[in-house]
Amino acid sequence: MTIALENAFWEAGNRAIVNDVSVVFAPGQVTAIVGPNGAGKSSLLRLASGLTSLSRGKVLLDDLPLSSFSPAVMAARRAMLMQDGVLAARFTARQLVALGASVSAAHLPHAKRITMADEILDRVGLLAFAERDVMSLSGGERQRVHLARVLLQLEAAALDTSPGFLLLDEPISAQDPARQELILRIARAHAEHGGGVVMVLHDLNWAAACADRIVVVHDGRIYAQGTPQTVLSGSLVRSVFGLAEECVRTHERTGKPYMLPHDIMH
Numbered sequence: 001m002t003i004a005l006e007n008a009f010w011e012a013g014n015r016a017i018v019n020d021v022s023v024v025f026a027p028g029q030v031t032a033i034v035g036p037n038g039a040g041k042s043s044l045l046r047l048a049s050g051l052t053s054l055s056r057g058k059v060l061l062d063d064l065p066l067s068s069f070s071p072a073v074m075a076a077r078r079a080m081l082m083q084d085g086v087l088a089a090r091f092t093a094r095q096l097v098a099l100g101a102s103v104s105a106a107h108l109p110h111a112k113r114i115t116m117a118d119e120i121l122d123r124v125g126l127l128a129f130a131e132r133d134v135m136s137l138s139g140g141e142r143q144r145v146h147l148a149r150v151l152l153q154l155e156a157a158a159l160d161t162s163p164g165f166l167l168l169d170e171p172i173s174a175q176d177p178a179r180q181e182l183i184l185r186i187a188r189a190h191a192e193h194g195g196g197v198v199m200v201l202h203d204l205n206w207a208a209a210c211a212d213r214i215v216v217v218h219d220g221r222i223y224a225q226g227t228p229q230t231v232l233s234g235s236l237v238r239s240v241f242g243l244a245e246e247c248v249r250t251h252e253r254t255g256k257p258y259m260l261p262h263d264i265m266h
Ligand SMILES: Nc1ncnc2c1ncn2[C@@H]1O[C@H](COP(=O)(O)OP(=O)(O)OP(=O)(O)O)[C@@H](O)[C@H]1O
Pocket: 012, 013, 017, 035, 036, 037, 038, 039, 040, 041, 042, 043, 044
């Protein structure tokens, strides 16, 4: 299963926010989308998910337009974690996670949903919070509950079909360093089980550490894409982010690039 954008445009406020983007997301891979604030990363991810409609161009799921799939089939094939999970109702963590299955696997018995919800809450380190009102959770806890909901959406459906695509918009933005690693390991595990993962990340170090492929978005266009080693060069970091080239180092053991910020104390 692939998701492909072909000459995709999304216009808003009289400008092309996503400007003639063509890209293919493959299963079995983690793709990190990086780029400056306002570059169009979230907009691109929303187009890939079908949550935003294109102005021009195509988004294809397995070579067919997204519009040819029902909402239930789309929910089984891809699940999207939005940047801010705003709720219009009060749920416990377990209830919110179980909702993930309602959109993608409506036939699944309630008891099975709860068993799966608890297993996934455990995986994201929140089983002890299952009965807690989601509104009472910290920002990092709430973000992981939403991730658990999105995981259940795919995993409940994958009992019948392939693992599907996780589309994650800044999934580690509210996490401490250990939970950042936990979430990225969960994302990698999904890819290693044959699913696809596309996620927006600001942290170039984590992007290099966990992604097979990095897509750099700049001014609504794809500026570069490839492995971390080929993409994250000093010159790219200077031209796209305006940072000094010497911030980019190469890890001795892995050969991967990493960023060492300038000491700005002096
Ligand atoms: N509905 C809209 N109307 C007008 N402009 C919009 C709309 N939605 C997004 N934009 C603008 O499009 C640009 C890209 O937004 P987007 O959220 O995709 O950026 P991003 O790369 O994800 O940024 P960040 O890193 O800050 O999350 C921004 O300048 C944003 O203000």
